[in-house]
Amino acid sequence: MKNIFLFAALILFSINLYAQNAEVKIKTSAICDKCKNTIERDLLFEKGIKKASLDLDSKVVTVAYNSKKTDEQKIRTAITKIGYDADTLAADSVAYSKLPDCCKKDVTGHR
Amino acid sequence: MGTSAMLNAQSITGTVLEKDSAGKEIPVPFANVYEVGAKSGTQANEAGKFSFSLPGLPAKIVASSVGYVNDTIQITEIKELKIFLRKGATIEEITVESKRQSLGFSTVKPINVEMLTGKELLKAACCNLSESFETNPTVNVSYTDAITGAKEIRMLGLAGIYSQLLTENIPMSRGLASSFGLTFIPGPWIESIQVTKGTGSVVNGFESTTGQINVELKKPETAEKFYVNLYEASTLNTELNMYHSKKLNKKWSEMLFVHGNLMEKKWDDNNDGFIDLPLTRQLSIANRWRYDSGKRLESQLGMKLLLDERNGGQVSFDEARDKGTTNAFGTGISTTRYEVYAKAGLVFPEKPEKSFGSMYSFVYHNQDAFFGLKNYDATQKNFYANLIFQNTLGNKNHAYKTGLSLQADLLHENFTQNSVSVRSDTTEITPGIFYEYTLNAKDKFTAVMGLRADYHNGYGWFVVPRLHAKYNFTPDLILRVSGGRSFRRPHPLADNISVLASSRNILFTENIEPEIAWNYGANVTAIFHLFGLETTLNTDYYRTFFVNQFIADSYSDSLNILFYNLDGESFSNSFQTTLNLELAEGVTLRLAYKNDDVRSTYNGKLQSKPLVAMHKALANVAWEPNIKWKFDYTLLWEGKKKLAYSSAAGNENVPPAESPEFVTMNAQVTRVFKKWEIYAGAENLTGFTQDNPIISPENPFGNTFDATNIWGPIMGRKIYAGIRYSIR
Numbered sequence: 080m081k082n083i084f085l086f087a088a089l090i091l092f093s094i095n096l097y098a099q100n101a102e103v104k105i106k107t108s109a110i111c112d113k114c115k116n117t118i119e120r121d122l123l124f125e126k127g128i129k130k131a132s133l134d135l136d137s138k139v140v141t142v143a144y145n146s147k148k149t150d151e152q153k154i155r156t157a158i159t160k161i162g163y164d165a166d167t168l169a170a171d172s173v174a175y176s177k178l179p180d181c182c183k184k185d186v187t188g189h190r
Numbered sequence: 191m192g193t194s195a196m197l198n199a200q201s202i203t204g205t206v207l208e209k210d211s212a213g214k215e216i217p218v219p220f221a222n223v224y225e226v227g228a229k230s231g232t233q234a235n236e237a238g239k240f241s242f243s244l245p246g247l248p249a250k251i252v253a254s255s256v257g258y259v260n261d262t263i264q265i266t267e268i269k270e271l272k273i274f275l276r277k278g279a280t281i282e283e284i285t286v287e288s289k290r291q292s293l294g295f296s297t298v299k300p301i302n303v304e305m306l307t308g309k310e311l312l313k314a315a316c317c318n319l320s321e322s323f324e325t326n327p328t329v330n331v332s333y334t335d336a337i338t339g340a341k342e343i344r345m346l347g348l349a350g351i352y353s354q355l356l357t358e359n360i361p362m363s364r365g366l367a368s369s370f371g372l373t374f375i376p377g378p379w380i381e382s383i384q385v386t387k388g389t390g391s392v393v394n395g396f397e398s399t400t401g402q403i404n405v406e407l408k409k410p411e412t413a414e415k416f417y418v419n420l421y422e423a424s425t426l427n428t429e430l431n432m433y434h435s436k437k438l439n440k441k442w443s444e445m446l447f448v449h450g451n452l453m454e455k456k457w458d459d460n461n462d463g464f465i466d467l468p469l470t471r472q473l474s475i476a477n478r479w480r481y482d483s484g485k486r487l488e489s490q491l492g493m494k495l496l497l498d499e500r501n502g503g504q505v506s507f508d509e510a511r512d513k514g515t516t517n518a519f520g521t522g523i524s525t526t527r528y529e530v531y532a533k534a535g536l537v538f539p540e541k542p543e544k545s546f547g548s549m550y551s552f553v554y555h556n557q558d559a560f561f562g563l564k565n566y567d568a569t570q571k572n573f574y575a576n577l578i579f580q581n582t583l584g585n586k587n588h589a590y591k592t593g594l595s596l597q598a599d600l601l602h603e604n605f606t607q608n609s610v611s612v613r614s615d616t617t618e619i620t621p622g623i624f625y626e627y628t629l630n631a632k633d634k635f636t637a638v639m640g641l642r643a644d645y646h647n648g649y650g651w652f653v654v655p656r657l658h659a660k661y662n663f664t665p666d667l668i669l670r671v672s673g674g675r676s677f678r679r680p681h682p683l684a685d686n687i688s689v690l691a692s693s694r695n696i697l698f699t700e701n702i703e704p705e706i707a708w709n710y711g712a713n714v715t716a717i718f719h720l721f722g723l724e725t726t727l728n729t730d731y732y733r734t735f736f737v738n739q740f741i742a743d744s745y746s747d748s749l750n751i752l753f754y755n756l757d758g759e760s761f762s763n764s765f766q767t768t769l770n771l772e773l774a775e776g777v778t779l780r781l782a783y784k785n786d787d788v789r790s791t792y793n794g795k796l797q798s799k800p801l802v803a804m805h806k807a808l809a810n811v812a813w814e815p816n817i818k819w820k821f822d823y824t825l826l827w828e829g830k831k832k833l834a835y836s837s838a839a840g841n842e843n844v845p846p847a848e849s850p851e852f853v854t855m856n857a858q859v860t861r862v863f864k865k866w867e868i869y870a871g872a873e874n875l876t877g878f879t880q881d882n883p884i885i886s887p888e889n890p891f892g893n894t895f896d897a898t899n900i901w902g903p904i905m906g907r908k909i910y911a912g913i914r915y916s917i918r
Contacts, residue, residue: 117918120817121864123816123817123818124817124818124863124864129816132250132264133264134263134264135263136263141264
């Protein structure tokens with residue numbers, strides 16, 4: 080039991096030691112809770128991204144990442160591949176077409 | 191909290207609003223607004239205005255109000271906030287949860303509820319509701335005999351029949367389903383489980399002596415579009431789960447579930463000639479529909495079909511050749527079950543606290559069972575209806591629920607032992623009326639007082655009062671008390687089907703009377719921060735005592751199990767303390783200790799209930815370094831248990847023996863991809879098993895054969911692996 084804790088603590092410690100923490104705010108085209116969940120979840124699968132949280136009112140996603148492993152432009156590209164605009168980059172059209180109806184921009188009257 | 195945080199404290203102000211149908215912004219009065227982690231928070235005033243200070247930025251704050259969906263927002267700069275809430279679902283009980291850990295102890299509800307979310311449920315990859323509690327200390331699950339694979343839950347030290355099992359607030363596991371009902375709900379269908387400790391609300395009926403377990407299934411409007419899960423274990427148990435959900439149009443959504451499991455390999459690792467795990471075949475299909483008019487009416491319809499077969503006994507047993515003979519001992523239970531249910535709710539958009547809800551269900555349950563030369567065939571038809579109206583009295587501090595309910599059961603049973611058949615037909619019709627008042631004083635003190643009266647066609651009137659109260663000393667220190675009476679009509683054979691797995695005969699020594707019990711207890715929840723990481727300490731003590739109880743006595747007579755009514759004392763005192771702590775980001779530890787003192791009067795002597803461990807402890811560590819990996823490890827320790835068999839073995843003067851204490855461990859690893867998940871794990875890692883689970887296995891038709899004294903695992907280590915695929 081004790082060993083497990085030590086092992087876990089060691090790993091967490093080593094992660095912190097080598098990480099170069101950075102944060103970026105990116106404006107997206109998210110519309111609803113579903114978009115929020117998709118972006119927040121899918122971004123976590125990208126290399127170097129540690130945290131992502133999207134504020135629906137401002138549509139801004141705040142991403143915490145390790146600057147040794149990724150950069151702002153890669154994160155924007157990742158967002159477009161999920162199907163959303165990222166600042167000035169437009170959404171990947173194939174990914175966009177696969178989004179659920181409520182997440183598409185031309186739907187009016189939502190939120 | 192450090193000084194830097196104090197220096198950075200920011201005052202934040204804003205308004206909680208909703209948009210009405212015309213898009214106009216109207217205030218939501220008295221909403222709770224707080225920072226995630228609940229370090230600070232406040233209640234909005236009548237005009238929806240609030241103001242409080244945050245320890246620093248950025249911060250996440252949550253706004254919640256009964257009848258609305260919670261909204262979480264990230265605050266990065268100080269500005270006047272506008273928080274919009276949307277109206278929430280009203281047919282289901284509204285769950286206002288401030289925290290969403292995998293095992294959440296609510297700080298909002300007056301009732302002691304533990305919420306097991308999907309995250310917690312995934313910790314046990316397999317297979318059905320009974321496994322869902324493997325990492326939960328409140329509900330204990332154990333096999334009831336060495337042959338059928340029936341699993342029994344225990345809450346507060348008492349058998350599962352004393353807690354009420356609900357599926358989306360409809361009682362679904364009554365009577366015949368009480369033995370196997372837990373294995374009839376596939377794990378992947380479950381969205382969340384709410385475990386209520388202590389007496390339940392009067393709204394759900396007169397049962398629920400020790401608690402309520404409400405299972406919420408996946409919902410068509412929120413579930414993944416498509417999901418499939420395939421599971422394979424080293425025991426060659428294969429499981430398949432699938433569901434799909436579809437929004438048909440703005441008003442209708444639909445969902446279809448399929449579950450199948452198969453285990454056909456005869457294992458006999460302990461070489462006693464009996465298979466260690468029953469052979470099982472199960473197919474279960476469910477379909478549910480939801481209608482939301484977007485205005486006043488919401489409705490749900492659902493149906494479920496279940497076919498289940500399980501066989502056990504001697505390895506050499508061949509049903510076609512040996513059933514009804516003494517060539518070899520075998521058991522078989524085959525179940526067919528249909529459920530149909532409907533719910534309809536009327537909401538009043540201009541007054542969200544007011545609603546009318548109704549639920550109806552019809553269940554047909556047929557079970558044909560044989561245990562060697564004993565037979566038990568039974569059919570139950572049940573109709574249930576519950577109509578609930580809720581509203582406030584003047585303002586939101588005084589609310590009530592009132593309504594009418596009906597339970598109707600037709601039970602046909604045919605029981606054969608020693609070549610004598612007894613047939614019994616029971617008709618039970620129980621209409622009832624209830625009223626429940628909730629007082630909410632400034633969110634510091636909440637009290638729920640309920641009263642119901644039911645008229646049973648055989649036993650007449652009975653009255654069930656219940657009380658729940660909660661006091662918040664601070665938002666992070668909460669005291670709850672509860673007390674109430676309950677009533678239950680026992681179904682001696684259906685409730686105790688496992689006793690048939692013994693050579694002893696069933697002997698009814700008198701007519702069985704309804705069971706009446708009182709339960710009361712208290713609970714303290716404390717949330718605090720150790721090194722800035724959240725820690726929850728939950729401690730409770732509950733006592734249940736029976737005015738009348740149905741007793742299945744396996745102590746007093748070596749040749750028979752005696753069925754009679756309690757004459758004397760019977761009680762259960764249960765203490766539990768659970769510590770949940772975050773060791774570091776992504777690492778959580780749960781430690782629990784439980785003490786159950788359960789005693790009944792058997793033949794004039796107050797004795798511990800057999801097969802209940804007085805001391806139990808659990809440790810669970812979960813580690814999620816990132817979204818891609820999840821590790822989980824559980825250790826369970828069970829103390830000594832009283833056994834009832836020594837007198838059955840013919841030594842009537844020897845006091846009942848005790849089982850040894852033992853430890854079992856489970857572990858699991860999950861790798862998550864965007865659409866796929868792969869998991870692998872082991873149950874009973876150390877492979878600990880009970881020696882000689884069956885007494886006299888060499889002579890199953892002699893008079894000392896007994897497979898009911900099960901205190902530990904029968905099967906050794908089980909390794910499993912599986913995949914999940916989902917389209918969101």
